[in-house]
Amino acid sequence: MQDKYAIQMIGITKAFPGIIANDNIMLNVKENEIHALLGENGAGKSTLMSILFGAYSPDAGEIRIHGNAVRIKDPNVATSLGIGMVHQHFKLVHNYTVTQNIVLGREPRRGKGLFAPLKLDDARQKAKDLSDRYGLFIDPDAKIEDITVGQQQRVEILKTLYSDSDIIILDEPTAVLTPQEIDELMQIIRRLKQEGKTIILITHKLKEIKAVADRCSVLRRGKLIDTVDVAGVSENQLASLMVGRPVSFEIEKADKKSGAVMLSIKGLNVKDSTGVLRVKDLDLEVRSGEIMGVAGVDGNGQSNMLDAICGLCKVQSGTIELDGCDITSMPIKERIQKGLGFIPEDRQRYGLVNEFTIAENVILKDYDKSRYSKPLGVLNMDAAKAQADELIKQFDVRSAQGSATKAGSLSGGNQQKVIVAREISLSPKVLVVAQPTRGLDVGAIEYIRHRIVAERDKGRAVLLVSFELDEIMNLCDRIATISKGSIVSVDDAKSVTAHEIGLRMAGSKEASDEEK
Amino acid sequence: MKRNDLNRTSFIDWFLGNDGAISFAVVILGFIFGTIIVLLVGKNPINMYKSLLYSMIGRARSNGGWNFRYIGETLNYSIPFVLCGFAMAFAYRVGLFNVGGEGQYIMGMTAAQTVALLLPPFPGQWVVCLLAAIMAGAIWGGIVGLLKARFKVSEVVATIMLNYIALYLSRLICLQHPGATTYNTAALPATSKLAKFLIPSSNLNIGFFFMLAAVFIYWFVMEKTKAGFAFRATGYNQDAARCSGIPVVRSISVSMAVAGAFAGLAGALVLLGGAYPKGRIIVSMDNYGFNGMAVALVGNCRAIGTLLAGLLFGVMKQSQSLMQDMDIPKEITYIIQGLIVVFIALRAGLQLVREYRAKRIVASKVASV
Ligand SMILES: Nc1ncnc2c1ncn2[C@@H]1O[C@H](COP(=O)(O)OP(=O)(O)OP(=O)(O)O)[C@@H](O)[C@H]1O
Ligand SMILES: [Mg+2]
Numbered sequence: 001m002q003d004k005y006a007i008q009m010i011g012i013t014k015a016f017p018g019i020i021a022n023d024n025i026m027l028n029v030k031e032n033e034i035h036a037l038l039g040e041n042g043a044g045k046s047t048l049m050s051i052l053f054g055a056y057s058p059d060a061g062e063i064r065i066h067g068n069a070v071r072i073k074d075p076n077v078a079t080s081l082g083i084g085m086v087h088q089h090f091k092l093v094h095n096y097t098v099t100q101n102i103v104l105g106r107e108p109r110r111g112k113g114l115f116a117p118l119k120l121d122d123a124r125q126k127a128k129d130l131s132d133r134y135g136l137f138i139d140p141d142a143k144i145e146d147i148t149v150g151q152q153q154r155v156e157i158l159k160t161l162y163s164d165s166d167i168i169i170l171d172e173p174t175a176v177l178t179p180q181e182i183d184e185l186m187q188i189i190r191r192l193k194q195e196g197k198t199i200i201l202i203t204h205k206l207k208e209i210k211a212v213a214d215r216c217s218v219l220r221r222g223k224l225i226d227t228v229d230v231a232g233v234s235e236n237q238l239a240s241l242m243v244g245r246p247v248s249f250e251i252e253k254a255d256k257k258s259g260a261v262m263l264s265i266k267g268l269n270v271k272d273s274t275g276v277l278r279v280k281d282l283d284l285e286v287r288s289g290e291i292m293g294v295a296g297v298d299g300n301g302q303s304n305m306l307d308a309i310c311g312l313c314k315v316q317s318g319t320i321e322l323d324g325c326d327i328t329s330m331p332i333k334e335r336i337q338k339g340l341g342f343i344p345e346d347r348q349r350y351g352l353v354n355e356f357t358i359a360e361n362v363i364l365k366d367y368d369k370s371r372y373s374k375p376l377g378v379l380n381m382d383a384a385k386a387q388a389d390e391l392i393k394q395f396d397v398r399s400a401q402g403s404a405t406k407a408g409s410l411s412g413g414n415q416q417k418v419i420v421a422r423e424i425s426l427s428p429k430v431l432v433v434a435q436p437t438r439g440l441d442v443g444a445i446e447y448i449r450h451r452i453v454a455e456r457d458k459g460r461a462v463l464l465v466s467f468e469l470d471e472i473m474n475l476c477d478r479i480a481t482i483s484k485g486s487i488v489s490v491d492d493a494k495s496v497t498a499h500e501i502g503l504r505m506a507g508s509k510e511a512s513d514e515e516k
Numbered sequence: 517m518k519r520n521d522l523n524r525t526s527f528i529d530w531f532l533g534n535d536g537a538i539s540f541a542v543v544i545l546g547f548i549f550g551t552i553i554v555l556l557v558g559k560n561p562i563n564m565y566k567s568l569l570y571s572m573i574g575r576a577r578s579n580g581g582w583n584f585r586y587i588g589e590t591l592n593y594s595i596p597f598v599l600c601g602f603a604m605a606f607a608y609r610v611g612l613f614n615v616g617g618e619g620q621y622i623m624g625m626t627a628a629q630t631v632a633l634l635l636p637p638f639p640g641q642w643v644v645c646l647l648a649a650i651m652a653g654a655i656w657g658g659i660v661g662l663l664k665a666r667f668k669v670s671e672v673v674a675t676i677m678l679n680y681i682a683l684y685l686s687r688l689i690c691l692q693h694p695g696a697t698t699y700n701t702a703a704l705p706a707t708s709k710l711a712k713f714l715i716p717s718s719n720l721n722i723g724f725f726f727m728l729a730a731v732f733i734y735w736f737v738m739e740k741t742k743a744g745f746a747f748r749a750t751g752y753n754q755d756a757a758r759c760s761g762i763p764v765v766r767s768i769s770v771s772m773a774v775a776g777a778f779a780g781l782a783g784a785l786v787l788l789g790g791a792y793p794k795g796r797i798i799v800s801m802d803n804y805g806f807n808g809m810a811v812a813l814v815g816n817c818r819a820i821g822t823l824l825a826g827l828l829f830g831v832m833k834q835s836q837s838l839m840q841d842m843d844i845p846k847e848i849t850y851i852i853q854g855l856i857v858v859f860i861a862l863r864a865g866l867q868l869v870r871e872y873r874a875k876r877i878v879a880s881k882v883a884s885v
Contacts, residue, residue, distance in 0.1 A: 312759060333761035342759070350759040355752045360745070364760040367745050377741045 005067065006031045006167055006198040007052065012061035014047055016409065018400035021047040022058070023222040029200060031066075034193055036209040036230065037202045038242050039219030040441040041413025042398035045202050048219070049169050052200075053085045054078040065167075084165030086156045086173050089348055089412065094145040098138055098155050099124045102162050123162075130161050134188045146274055148299050153177065157185070168192065169200045172412065174208060175438045178297050178467040179502070186212050204413075204441050206235040218242050243443045251474050253453045258290035258477065262461035263309075263430045268318035270304045270485075277316070278304035280485040284463075286430065291452065291462040293476030293493070295469060295501050301485035302465050303345060306434055309463075310342045311335050312350075323429055336365055341428030343419055345435050345465075351419040354408030358399060359388040361407050362422050391421040395447065412439045417448075424451050431455055434465045449475055469505075473498050481505060535816040538863055542814065543828065546856035550848055559844055567838035571831050577841060586834060588718025592789065594830025595727045596621070599782035600808025601826050602734050603657070603775045605817035607671070609738060610771035611751035616660060616675025617779045618805025619682035620653040622798065624780025625787045626686040627652035629795045632708035632788070633693045633701060641707040646726070646784050653780015654773040656682060661772025665765040671772065683801060690797045701795035710789045723785035730778060735819030737774075747771055779805055810853060813860045829853065 007029040014022040021044040029035045037045050050056045052063065054072035063070055065081050072078050078085070092101050103123045110119045127140045136154045144152060153173060160168050170189075174182045189199055189212050201213060209216055209230060217227040218241045225241060239247040263286040270279035279301045286292040296302055307313040309320055311332040320328045327335050344350035352361050363372050363384045372380045388403035395417045399405035407415060416439055423431065436452065437445040452475065456462055466472050472479055473493065480490045481504045489504060531537050554561040569575070571590050576583035600617045607614035628645040635641065656678060663669035695702030710721040738744040749757040750767040758764045782804060787796060811829055815821030832853065836846035 310759065331761075331763070332758060333763060336761040344759060349753075349755050351756060353749050353753045353756050356749065360749075364749065364756070364762075368742050373742065377743060379740060379742045379745050 004031045005029060006033075006065070007200075008062075008064040008067075009048070009052065010062045010064070012048065012051060012058045012063075014044075014051060014056060014058050016400055018405075020222045022051070025061070025219070025222075025224045027217055027224065028227070029198060030215070032193060032196055032198055033214040034189060034199045034201060034212050036213035036216040037200060037219065038204075038206075038209065038216055038238060040221075040242060040398075041417065041439075041444055042221075042411040043219040043242075043441075044222045045219055046171055046411060049085065049171055049200065049202065052078070053083060053169060079163060079165070082164075082166040083169065084160030084163055084167070085169040085171065086153075086160055087171055090152050090156050092144045092152055092155060095143060097141050097143055098147075098158070099127050099140040101144060101155060102127050102140075102159050106163075127158060127162060130158055134158075134161065134184075134191070146272065148303055151299065154181075157188075166196070167198045167200070169202075171202045172204070172439055173201070174203055174205060175435075178505075179469050180297070182208065204439065204445075206238050206442070209238065210235060220244060239442050242441065247442050247446060251449050251453060254457065259288040259459065261285050262288045262323050263432075263463060264319075264321040265305075265309070266319050266321075268305065268308060268320065269316035270301070270308045270313065271316055272304055278485050279308065282318070282482075282486050284480055284487055284490075286461040286463050288429075288461045289456055289459045290477040291456050291464055291475055293472035293479045294463065294465045294482050294487075295472050295479055295505060296482035297505050298467055300482050302482055303434075304485075305482070306342075306345070306432060306465060309432055310340065310344075336428075339429030341423045341426055341431040343423050343431075343433045343436055345438075347416055347419055352407045352415055355406060357388075357404050357406055358392065358397065358410075358418055359384040359403040361418055362388045362391060362403075362425075365422065365426060387425075391418075391425055395421040395451075396444065397421070413441060413444060416440055417444060420448055420451070424455060427455065427458065427460065430461045430463065432463045432465075435467070436464070437466075437468075437471060469498050469502060473501070535818075536821065538866060539814050539816055539821060539825070539860075542856060542859040542863065545859050546852045549855050550852040553851060554844065554848060557845070563842040564839060564844045564848060567835040567842055567844065568831055570838055571835040577838060584715050585717040586838075588715035588720035590827075590830045590834040591724055592718065592720045592830075593833040594826045595723050595789070596782040596786050596802075596804040597807055597811050597829040597833075598727050598823055598826030599730055599778045599785070600804045601811035601815060601822040602730055602808075603653075603779035603782070603805065604809045604812035605775075605815070605822050606734065606738070606778065607657075607771055607775040608812060608817045609751050610747045610767055611754060612661075612664065612671050612768065612772060612775075614657070614660075614675055614772065614775050615672055615809065616657060616678050616776070616805070617808045618801050618803070619675065619679035620656045620776040620779035621783040621786075621802065621805045622679075622682040622686050623656040623776075623783070624649035624653040625783030625796070625798075626682075626689055627780070628708075628784035628787050629690060629693070629701070629704070632704045633795055637705035637707040639707055641705065642710055642788055645708050645788060646781060649780045649784030650777045651780070653776040653778070653783065655776070656780070657776020658769060658773035660776075661769035664772070665768040679801070679805070683798065686798060690795065693795060695794075696797060699797050699799065701797060703793045704788070704795055708788055710785070719789060719791050721785075721789040723789040726781060726785060730781070731819050731823050734778075734822075738819070743770075779808070782808075807853070810857045810860065813863070814856060 005028050009025060009027040012022050012025045025048060039045050047056060051058050054074045054077050057073065063072060070081060093104065099120055103120065108119045108123055110117050124140045131138045136158055138151060138154055138158055157173060174185060177185060186208065192199060203209060213230045215227055216230050216238065218225045220242060265282060265284045268279055268282040269277060272278045282305060294302060308315050311330065315328055319326055322338050322340055325338055327338060353364065359381065366372065367379060372383050374380045385403045392399065392403060397414050397417045399410055399414060407418060410418065420436055437448055440448065452462060464476060476493050478490055479493050479496065479501060480487045481501060551561045554564055570577060571586050574582055574584040574587040600621060603617040603620060604614050627648040631645045631648045632641065660671050660674045660678065663674050664671045690696060690701060693701040710723050712721045714720055738747065746762045747767055749762055750764045754764055807829060811825045812822055815825035832849040836849055839846045
């Protein structure tokens with residue numbers, strides 16, 4: 001035995017009603033390596049890591065940490081064993097500050113006793129130091145509700161760094177980071193390795209695996225398929241290992257035949273909940289039959305713009321027109337009826353009702369249409385189930401109990417598929433999409449991009465906001481770059497390079513950093 | 517062997533995931549503690565159970581024969597418990613905590629009494645009384661709904677305040693009624709009283725059918741209709757509901773009004789179905805509204821669950837007189853009800869355990885509050 005293992009998971013099995021999430025899995029993670037975990041949506045990655053973190057107890061199997069057999073009955077045990085985890089869905093208290101969230105559950109106090117006052121100064125300083133050290137750019141006094149999803153992710157990372165874990169599990173940490181931020185995170189991960197930590201990285205992005213990981217384990221439908229040395233395989237090989245068939249990364253799409261302006265935003269100004277002006281005099285037009293991409297660094301007003309379009313927040317001034325009709329201050333229901341579709345960035349909060357089944361979630365927006373109606377105002381659940389079954393088939397949603405599965409029990413990627421399926425199936429005139437492929441495996445990304453292109457070809461107007469420049473470059477016909485709340489340029493996708501867009505985004509980033 | 521492993525979901529997970537099982541356990545637990553207390557004060561708990569059983573099956577204590585009056589009273593008592601249960605449940609399913617069942621009940625009773633005493637008697641007057649009560653309860657609840665939806669006023673605070681306003685407003689109004697003394701008014705006209713049925717020796721009256729109708733309506737609206745779908749979506753995830761175009765402001769106002777309507781109806785049925793011939797000038801609350809909260813929580817805010825819990829509370833209320841005959845302090849029923857409420861609060865805890873088992877993230881406990 002020349003290699004020492006930090007983690008050995010031996011014969012781990014975990015079943016949920018109707019599905020075997022982990023089937024006799026053997027996972028060995030060497031000391032001080034970066035170990036990637038790859039697999040389709042619903043393959044069982046998060047479940048396996050939740051078992052390691054003490055969130056689920058396995059039905060069978062054994063765990064050894066640094067060679068010692070352990071029973072991890074809850075996350076506190078995991079933490080005391082030096083295991084830290086950044087979850088796929090953030091677990092932050094929205095009206096607390098960053099510092100308060102970081103110390104949550106282990107609050108430092110002045111003196112003893114239940115009512116001793118909190119002593120947050122040191123924690124605040126430590127959080128700030130860590131944030132500076134790893135380049136997370138997190139203000140320890142910011143409230144969670146006022147920062148973007150991307151920044152929230154970084155707070156979660158900061159949280160594990162704060163508790164000095166020596167084994168760090170990252171469940172899709174890069175899903176919402178911008179390319180620059182991902183590079184920074186990769187640096188952090190390498191630095192952590194230099195400091196002797198062991199890292200497990202779950203990601204659907206093969207590039208990231210190639211960039212940092214030493215070894216990679218591939219899961220498919222609950223089974224461990226293989227563990228490979230990353231240096232010895234190509235991205236394509238990894239992809240086909242995972243999906244079980246070759247995957248194409250390029251999207252083929254016919255030349256665009258864009259038509260009339262379907263969404264027109266003029267002079268839009270939007271403030272966030274703290275009264276800061278986030279969107280400033282923003283102008284943007286999206287035509288039918290085109291995909292308009294919005295590229296930009298997270299926090300430059302994208303989410304506020306999206307909220308304004310969808311009616312989730314009030315507009316300071318300016319107009320939003322949908323197919324010639326002013327929707328600036330229209331109730332959400334009417335916007336939807338006028339033909340607005342929306343795939344939200346924060347799917348847990350705005351996209352799904354976790355306690356509802358897939359069938360109920362599928363009809364969330366058009367449950368009052370005649371196709372789901374029976375006499376006396378009765379909801380036609382059979383029609384809803386039929387529709388759900390159809391979408392489950394089309395979008396390959398992996399669920400334990402079909403259309404009767406509760407949305408909250410789906411894996412992250414499959415939740416996303418349900419939302420995307422619902423919105424695309426409504427085929428709205430204007431489809432507003434935020435991070436549509438966030439957290440999806442390469443097979444699913446391929447399919448959903450095809451569906452978005454198909455919408456475009458049907459003559460719909462698509463507005464796509466994504467932090468992934470690759471996605472924007474690949475998918476869009478025109479690209480608008482957003483910076484400090486305004487659109488700074490609109491280019492034809494063919495006449496501009498990723499490098500140029502990246503520079504514009506980066507340039508604006510430097511500028512906005514100076515301002516801070 | 518493998519198959520076995522995989523088909524097995526542990527009993528604990530099943531139990532935690534099954535609301536009915538938890539409610540059942542909570543009730544059993546309440547009775548176990550109640551039994552212990554009876555033992556501690558040196559009485560025979562068998563007698564307690566006998567009283568409960570006799571109230572349910574209508575067995576006479578004295579001569580070993582039958583006395584169906586007990587069943588009638590039990591069913592009659594359960595009417596306001598079940599209806600006030602729905603006053604809680606309907607709001608709860610939309611994500612609101614209606615502490616105002618009591619006030620809505622009082623307003624319903626007051627409206628029914630006003631219509632009964634101020635209009636000249638006419639056949640079928642009781643129908644008008646019931647409609648007035650439903651309206652009054654709905655308005656009393658709806659006010660809170662509007663305040664909540666438009667101005668984000670906490671429905672808990674608002675309903676508690678309105679309970680007291682209702683109590684004193686009711687006194688103000690009823691003291692004006694003909695023949696009012698400090699505690700009652702003139703007799704209610706016979707045309708306003710509810711007809712008895714089935715067991716004439718008891719107070720059981722046609723109000724029972726209104727209660728059964730309410731069970732059906734609640735189930736139908738909540739579980740089957742499109743409106744119920746919108747209500748439930750709003751209750752589970754208001755943000756997602758809003759984002760999907762569900763009018764959450766309307767859901768909130770309407771649900772509080774409907775909740776109030778249930779309680780208002782309860783107030784009228786108690787007044788018009790009771791044995792007391794005169795109108796009431798209440799000095800304190802009847803507590804059906806508050807007990808209704810416990811009923812709804814025990815019944816897990818489902819139609820059948822609330823019905824069963826309401827019947828249980830009805831049995832307990834009826835058994836009080838039997839208990840006194842059998843040397844059991846009747847207060848034990850209040851203690852058991854109180855214990856059940858305490859243990860029901862454990863459900864919230866169990867919910868956390870379940871979430872904890874499901875997600876097992878320490879912070880989620882705080883985040884989900
Ligand atoms: N609490 C639960 N109850 C029931 N089924 C569950 C539960 N958690 C997960 N599952 C099921 O187990 C399977 C594996 O889910 P898991 O979250 O581990 O997938 P994943 O590999 O992390 O996928 P993704 O890449 O989409 O995040 C899925 O089919 C999911 O529906
Ligand atoms: Mg996952």
